[in-house]
Amino acid sequence: MQCRLCLKETVLLKKSHIWSDFLYTQMYDDKHRLVNLSLQNYRSKFVQSGLHEADILCAKCDNEVINQYETYAKTVFCDEVIPPVQVNYFRKEDGLEYTVINGLDYTKFKLFCLSLLWRASISNLPFFAKVKLGKYEEAIREMLNSGNAGELGSFPCMLSRYHNQNLPSEIVGEPREIRVPSAGVKYQNIGYVLVIGGWVFIYNITNKNTDEVFGETVITKEGRIMIPHIPYDQGVKILNHLFNKKIFI
Numbered sequence: 001m002q003c004r005l006c007l008k009e010t011v012l013l014k015k016s017h018i019w020s021d022f023l024y025t026q027m028y029d030d031k032h033r034l035v036n037l038s039l040q041n042y043r044s045k046f047v048q049s050g051l052h053e054a055d056i057l058c059a060k061c062d063n064e065v066i067n068q069y070e071t072y073a074k075t076v077f078c079d080e081v082i083p084p085v086q087v088n089y090f091r092k093e094d095g096l097e098y099t100v101i102n103g104l105d106y107t108k109f110k111l112f113c114l115s116l117l118w119r120a121s122i123s124n125l126p127f128f129a130k131v132k133l134g135k136y137e138e139a140i141r142e143m144l145n146s147g148n149a150g151e152l153g154s155f156p157c158m159l160s161r162y163h164n165q166n167l168p169s170e171i172v173g174e175p176r177e178i179r180v181p182s183a184g185v186k187y188q189n190i191g192y193v194l195v196i197g198g199w200v201f202i203y204n205i206t207n208k209n210t211d212e213v214f215g216e217t218v219i220t221k222e223g224r225i226m227i228p229h230i231p232y233d234q235g236v237k238i239l240n241h242l243f244n245k246k247i248f249i
């Protein structure tokens with residue numbers, strides 16, 4: 001069978017994770033079952049070991065190529081931060097709080113973010129049905145396969161988080177399409193939003209240089225990213241929107 005990443009005809013793995021296990025760290029219950037809330041019916045389902053799929057990736061692509069991005073991101077998201085990565089917090093005059101990370105590896109961090117979206121797009125699981133990258137799926141595959149994260153404005157990803165806002169972080173929302181404002185143009189671009197374990201990933205599906213749309217919240221080539229802390233009321237809106245119900249007030 002053909003590997004979806006390297007495109008070689010080879011033996012494929014029977015279990016590839018669509019989203020990295022470590023992002024679910026906070027989401028396992030005391031029996032180590034994943035709390036997985038489905039958008040369509042807002043019904044808790046328990047999945048023993050996360051969302052995975054057979055026959056999409058070969059061992060090399062999963063265990064080496066994708067794994068190098070995941071391993072790197074895990075050190076940033078979960079493990080003790082080691083230099084040159086530095087994490088600081090600050091509050092702007094308007095009261096908004098941010099986590100600022102410096103010293104990141106632009107290529108690995110960005111490709112990790114894109115790998116989440118790309119794997120959702122190639123997945124046949126119903127949970128990921130709304131992610132269809134179309135012609136951009138191939139462009140992102142090439143970036144992941146070649147280890148080239150491209151320019152700043154090439155498929156930029158904005159990260160934010162709603163930890164510590166009295167909102168449940170034990171949620172994996174079904175990814176969905178959104179409209180993203182595009183600077184300097186009248187139309188709104190297609191984007192996707194992923195909500196995983198208190199983190200919100202917002203992607204702008206463009207390979208044009210539109211990085212000004214997200215401004216400082218996109219990782220720079222110098223390895224700096226500003227991660228806004230979503231205020232409680234906005235977090236409520238995001239979660240209610242995800243579930244199409246007024247669950248949180």
Ligand SMILES: [Zn+2]
Binds near residue numbers: 007008061
């Ligand atoms: Zn492969």
